Each structure stands twice: as C-alpha cells, then as structure tokens.
Amino acid sequence: MALRPGSGAAHHESVPALDLVAGEDGLVEVFGDAAYSSGPCRHALTSAGHRVVIKPAPLRPAVPGGFSLDDFAIDTIGSTVTCPAGHQVPLSAPSGRNLQRKAFFTGQCVGCPLRSRCTTAKAGRILTIRPHHDELAAAREQAATDPLWQQDYRRWRPPVERAIAWLVARGNRRLRYIGTIKNNAWLHIRAAALNLRTLINLGLTRTSGTWTLVSKPI
Known part of the structure; x- marks a missing residue:
C-alpha cells in the first residue's frame, strides 16, 4: 500500500503499482482496474514475467458509435495502417517527447462512404499510435475473448471493491492531514x-x- 500526491504523471496509479510489485518475491498475478492500464506499466509487468489481469482502458471512437482504433489494421513493424475502408497509409517514425507515431488519412477520407462513421474532422482522420500499442491492443483482445481472464477478473474485483469501500467509509475518503507523510x-x-x-x-x-x-463465516 502506498499513498502519493494526487496529481502529476510521476504519481499516476501505475507508478506506485510497479513499486509494490517490485517488493514481491518471485512472479505474481497482478489484478487492477483500468487506472493501472498504462502501456509502460503493462510492459514492465509482462517483461518481468508476471501474469497481468488488468482491465484495459476503453477506447473512445472519434464519432460516437463509430470506428475505434481497433477497427484499423495497425502494423507497427511494417509501419502501415489500413482503415476499415481498405485505404492504407504509412505510419510515421516515433517523434516527440512521448514517441508517438502518426497515420494521416487526410486524402483518403475525401469521398469515402465510411467517413461519417470515422471522423468529423474537415481534414480527415489522423491516428495517433502511442508506444506499447501492440501490448495494449492484445490486452483489449484478451479481455474481450479469454474466458479464463474474464473469470479471474470477475472473481477478484468484488473483494477489492469491498475493501476499498471499507477503507473510505464514514468520511474517510477525505484525507485527515496536510502532507503526504502524515x-x-x-x-x-x-x-x-x-x-x-x-x-x-x-x-x-x-x-x-x-x-x-478459527475459520467462520463473516
């Protein structure tokens, strides 16, 4: 358990999560909700050999009910992206502080019959691909299709939610003191x-x- 300041990338939920797991002996199963589903967190946990049962963060389509990132065929190795209409464009090299990659469908969107389901931007659809995209896409696929993953997540989420409810009950959602240490x-x-x-x-x-x-029912 760890308490961190409430703002700033250095204090995101996934950061103390890695610190807590680092203190474990051997490999463990890591359960968490979407707050812990960052790419760096997943990459660090899977690279260390841990089993990751973390709910993937949901995708937000550019158009409500339209195409999301997973409806595009994204080849990070071959550096190409193919849209649902079959148009293929190159994927740029990583750039910027966050090493993001871009796929520009600006010309292909002109006259495309699927445009209303894809984008409302006048210039057309531009995809932003972040580091660890493949791992995050695989996690979304696993959460949607793997019965064992779904069973384990459903089994352990209620006890965790119950423990959190106990922790914050009776006004304890608000901190009592000023400063992280206290x-x-x-x-x-x-x-x-x-x-x-x-x-x-x-x-x-x-x-x-x-x-x-002496074990007895709660």
Whole structure:
C-alpha cells in the first residue's frame, strides 16, 4: 500500500503499482482496474514475467458509435495502417517527447462512404499510435475473448471493491492531514485496523497466550 500526491504523471496509479510489485518475491498475478492500464506499466509487468489481469482502458471512437482504433489494421513493424475502408497509409517514425507515431488519412477520407462513421474532422482522420500499442491492443483482445481472464477478473474485483469501500467509509475518503507523510501513516494505520477487524470476524482469538484463527463465516 502506498499513498502519493494526487496529481502529476510521476504519481499516476501505475507508478506506485510497479513499486509494490517490485517488493514481491518471485512472479505474481497482478489484478487492477483500468487506472493501472498504462502501456509502460503493462510492459514492465509482462517483461518481468508476471501474469497481468488488468482491465484495459476503453477506447473512445472519434464519432460516437463509430470506428475505434481497433477497427484499423495497425502494423507497427511494417509501419502501415489500413482503415476499415481498405485505404492504407504509412505510419510515421516515433517523434516527440512521448514517441508517438502518426497515420494521416487526410486524402483518403475525401469521398469515402465510411467517413461519417470515422471522423468529423474537415481534414480527415489522423491516428495517433502511442508506444506499447501492440501490448495494449492484445490486452483489449484478451479481455474481450479469454474466458479464463474474464473469470479471474470477475472473481477478484468484488473483494477489492469491498475493501476499498471499507477503507473510505464514514468520511474517510477525505484525507485527515496536510502532507503526504502524515496521510500515508494514517492510511497504513487505518488499513491495519481494518485487517485486524476482518481477522476477528473470521475467528481470530487468543487462547493460553497463542493467537489462533478459527475459520467462520463473516
């Protein structure tokens, strides 16, 4: 568990997630919602050999109900992009601070019968391809088609959501102090108290100087 400032790329959810996993011994299964679905986070986790069960961030079509990025055939190795109408254009080399790549369909959009489902831009459709595109596309495909992935995600999401609800209950969604250090200490103390309450509900008891856990329904 970690508490970070609430703004800035250096404090995005996926950053402390990598720090927490780095403290584990051996390979683990990593579960998370779409907030942890950044390309760098996925790449780091899969490269380390962990099993990633993180919900992919949804795509937003340029036109509501129209074509999304996954409706285009994007070949990052061959540096080409083919649109749903069959027009193919080159994919630019990575550039800029974020190493993004561009595919310009400006000329091909003129008179295209599918244009109304693709873009409202006067100049035509321009795709922006970010680093780790292939990994993110594969993650979206897996989440949509892999029954095991779907089963595991559905199984573990409710307990996590329930734990978060316990953590922020009774006005604890708001931080109590000014500054990260004090609030981080408060967060750990509250989490420890909630864990102790859960263990007591599960049957934790002290008998003859020994703590034992007798399993019982919550």
